[in-house]
Amino acid sequence: MTLMKRLFGNGQADPKLKLVPLYNQIVAKAREPHWYIDGQVPDSLDGRFDMVAAILSLVLLRLEESQVYALDMARLTEVFVDDMDGQLREVGIGDMIVGKHIGQIMSAVGGRLGALRTAMADNSTLDDALIRNLYRGAAPSPEALAHTRQALLDVERALGSQLPDMIVEGDAKW
Template sequence: MTLFKKLFGNGQADPKLKLIPLYNQIVAKAREPHWYVEGQVPDSLDGRFDMVAAILSLVLLRLEESKAHALDMARLTEVFVDDMDGQLREVGIGDMIVGKHIGQIMSAVGGRLGALRTAMDDHNALDDAIVRNIYRSTAPAPEALSHTREGLLNVERALASQLPDILVEGDAKW
């Protein structure tokens, strides 16, 4: 029976599938044109990754406030990893080194989580974190940096106004 379950599954839906609507919201928020126009985030693979990672980090920080959602945080991260794995393969990264790239991606997300966790209440620290993590240490024009900072703060406030249960269902309006 074990081999049968491995080959065909156990008949239960993968629990991380319920997090896909939330992940889709994260990606949609990260792809809003204002980040790339007014915020001058590079509209490139790296720039788009940096925005997805930043918005994902804000969502994870919101869910972190509720111990009941620890498993949802892990599953949301798995959905992100699955997406990044697919994206890497789509741009031609081979099986032999995809794992190394995923490790680097997860390290980058962990760094953003730590930076945003400590910087959201201090504009100077937040600006430093944004320049380092979104603009890859090349500061944009002051008005672009201000736009990105205010945009991230707006996302944080919108997430804070949502119940974590509604957020994980992907039904929140933020």
């Protein structure tokens, strides 16, 4: 690789940029007020992270149904990491420990992905998964839990009715 290419790139757009519209949809869905009002998800940095991680997990679960989207899933995860890196820096986390925090964030997302994979296959475990992963062990009112459960199932159903290509392009309506 020539010095010029290393310094200035190869002139091609970063392939993960095509996933930014989808990531923006994920964040917009996670920021809908009903999660925090009707669902009583804590309206805090942690609560908002938990909602983004939950919606991101549902999207990844939909895309993992076909190995064709493995690279898109990896790139979507990179977009998420880039966003979390920026968020950490914005709240004052320094360069020296950002990597450690990103590692913890990815571990948390992996845990939520596994929990939701299991819970979506067996809805009888969904409430427990939500209490652990969205409410961090502090159960909300039964009405709030029912709202969040149904809203996540609605997101899963809506994603399932969309073509994966449309989801990846950020053009799907879910």
